[in-house]
Amino acid sequence: MDNSLIIKSVNKFRGKAQVLQDIDLTVAPGERLALLGHNGAGKSTLIKSILGLTPIHGGSISINGAAPGSAAARRDTAFLPEAVSFHPALTGREQLSLFANLSGASADVPALLERVGLADALDRRIGTYSKGMRQRLGLAQVLLGRPKVALLDEPTSGLDPISRQDLYAIIDELAEQGTAVLIASHALTEVEARTDRIAILRKGVKVADNTLAELSSEAALPTRLRITARAGEIEKLAQQVGGTRVNGASVELRCRADQKMNELRRIAALGDVVVDVSMTPPKLEDLYRHFAKENRP
Numbered sequence: 001m002d003n004s005l006i007i008k009s010v011n012k013f014r015g016k017a018q019v020l021q022d023i024d025l026t027v028a029p030g031e032r033l034a035l036l037g038h039n040g041a042g043k044s045t046l047i048k049s050i051l052g053l054t055p056i057h058g059g060s061i062s063i064n065g066a067a068p069g070s071a072a073a074r075r076d077t078a079f080l081p082e083a084v085s086f087h088p089a090l091t092g093r094e095q096l097s098l099f100a101n102l103s104g105a106s107a108d109v110p111a112l113l114e115r116v117g118l119a120d121a122l123d124r125r126i127g128t129y130s131k132g133m134r135q136r137l138g139l140a141q142v143l144l145g146r147p148k149v150a151l152l153d154e155p156t157s158g159l160d161p162i163s164r165q166d167l168y169a170i171i172d173e174l175a176e177q178g179t180a181v182l183i184a185s186h187a188l189t190e191v192e193a194r195t196d197r198i199a200i201l202r203k204g205v206k207v208a209d210n211t212l213a214e215l216s217s218e219a220a221l222p223t224r225l226r227i228t229a230r231a232g233e234i235e236k237l238a239q240q241v242g243g244t245r246v247n248g249a250s251v252e253l254r255c256r257a258d259q260k261m262n263e264l265r266r267i268a269a270l271g272d273v274v275v276d277v278s279m280t281p282p283k284l285e286d287l288y289r290h291f292a293k294e295n296r297p
């Protein structure tokens, strides 16, 4: 399938500083891409460039074939900023109806508000909404536009765990209806579970862009095996398997992903002295640290 969002060799300067350097990035219909990077890495600048709010100085950006800022691109793109703001005097129902009228979209506003968990608040003024409620309303607005490309900047920042889960369920729905979703985030644990691909920016340069599994194998970070000994037999176990003692009952080994099965066979062969083995593959946090670290070649 053609990509909805295609970014090719994009360069961008702020004064003399280059804040985006030769960025290539694509998002396919229905794909959820996480865009990660330290503060100042260039995520917001890239989003503003896609929206046509700031000019680029080389390269190209295509939104379903249209240039950023064009009428076609504006129609096909939805943006949810980190702190979404609406007119406080309008109710949720009024805000969404207004948006539907402006965009020419036909919409069942109450059903949409119910979908995002705002059924009880649809006739309340937005000025009385909590931050999470405003984010939900923002997502309802994104859903209503049926965009080809959705750009979500820290969509769950400041939300409680249940609201975060709800928000991701709605984001999944958006992707299921064919929207290409780009989520800029610092919340590694949640994007690890809820996105299809991860791109990492470091000082304006893309340093990683792949699925979690592929990034894991690219980075070749170790899997940790924690082996627990039968009561009183930790010394014997430590002598036999090596590794590092982590407490009075367990040792920890680190091994490459392709060595894992060999290690497990070796541990299983030790017999009753082992009472438990747990395995922790590298997490996105480890991969992020690996790819985003300053002194990486």
Ligand SMILES: Nc1ncnc2c1ncn2[C@@H]1O[C@H](COP(=O)(O)OP(=O)(O)OP(=O)(O)O)[C@@H](O)[C@H]1O
Pocket: 014, 019, 037, 038, 039, 040, 041, 042, 043, 044, 045, 046
């Ligand atoms: N309006 C501006 N004028 C000048 N420089 C800017 C402007 N906006 C951003 N920058 C600079 O561009 C670089 C990229 O910033 P950007 O806001 O895109 O980073 P970010 O990855 O979104 O960071 P954060 O995670 O903190 O939101 C930084 O060096 C920043 O100082």
